[in-house]
Amino acid sequence: xxxLTLDKVHSSLDFQIKHMMVxxxxxxxxxxxxxxxxxxxNLSEASVTVTIPVTSINTGNEDRDNHLRSGDFFEAEKYxxxxxESKSIKKKSDDEFEVTGDFTVKGVTNEExxxxxxxxxxxxxLDNSMVAGFDVSGTINREAYGMTYNAALETGGVLLxxxxxxxxxFEFVVSE
Numbered sequence: 001x002x003x004l005t006l007d008k009v010h011s012s013l014d015f016q017i018k019h020m021m022v023x024x025x026x027x028x029x030x031x032x033x034x035x036x037x038x039x040x041x042n043l044s045e046a047s048v049t050v051t052i053p054v055t056s057i058n059t060g061n062e063d064r065d066n067h068l069r070s071g072d073f074f075e076a077e078k079y080x081x082x083x084x085e086s087k088s089i090k091k092k093s094d095d096e097f098e099v100t101g102d103f104t105v106k107g108v109t110n111e112e113x114x115x116x117x118x119x120x121x122x123x124x125x126l127d128n129s130m131v132a133g134f135d136v137s138g139t140i141n142r143e144a145y146g147m148t149y150n151a152a153l154e155t156g157g158v159l160l161x162x163x164x165x166x167x168x169x170f171e172f173v174v175s176e
Contacts, residue, residue, distance in 0.1 A: 004036040004132060004172035013052065013168045017142070018161025020153060025160075027059035034170055040132060043118060044091050048099065050084040072149035079106045087111075095119070099136075105145040114138035114166070121174060129173050136168040 013032050019025040031053045038046025054074040057065055069076040086101035095118045103112040119133035141162050142148075151159040 001176070002036075002038065002040045002132075003175045004034075004040075005175070006034045007131065007171045007173055008032075010131075010171035011169060013166070015164055015166050017164050020159060021157035021161075025059065025064075027057060027065075029053075029056045030058050031056035034172075036172065040118075040121065040174065043097060044089050046086075046089055048084075048086045048089075048101075052082040053080060054082055055080065073147050075106055084112070084114075089116075103140065105140075106147065108145045110140075110144050112138065112140055130175075132172045132174050134168075134170045134172075136170065137166065139163050139165045 008031075011032075011034075013029045014026065015028070016024045016026045029052050033051045035049040035051075036046060037048070054076045055069060057068050057074070059065055059068070068074060074082075082103070082105045084101055084103045086099050088100045090098045090100070092098055092115075097116045097118065098113050099116050100111060100113040102109050115137050117135040119135065121130050121132045123129070124131055142164050143162050149160070153159060
């Protein structure tokens with residue numbers, strides 16, 4: 001059994017969504033926690049829970065961030081966290097896995113699958129600790145979670161796409 005402690009300084013969780021049909025709006029969640037239970041040598045038997053406080057959303061625009069926290073999107077006061085709880089981890093290759101689980105946003109739970117790349121372990125030259133790295137990617141349909149806010153464009157199409165793409169890079173300190 002491995003104990004993994006998330007190193008938030010060396011981790012990130014980003015997202016992007018189609019904007020005005022021609023570009024992408026990007027942002028990040030400044031705060032998140034990943035609880036890993038299992039053995040790095042047998043990841044298919046591990047479990048993971050990811051908790052993301054939605055108030056930590058940051059797109060570089062305070063007005064937009066406040067709108068995203070409102071009832072049009074996350075309704076942060078009523079639903080402060082997004083939570084992903086794994087149900088299965090399937091090995092696709094030596095270092096690639098599909099993690100399927102329940103993703104809860106705004107009180108709505110749907111099954112989602114994310115691709116995880118295990119980057120292995122390394123010994124830190126700073127303190128001799130062992131670290132492990134993972135890259136995570138996936139896409140969800142925001143409308144499936146009740147986030148249907150949008151606006152029609154004069155030129156056709158809509159302001160915001162349905163799909164939200166996530167990209168996470170996570171580093172953990174490993175102890176046995």
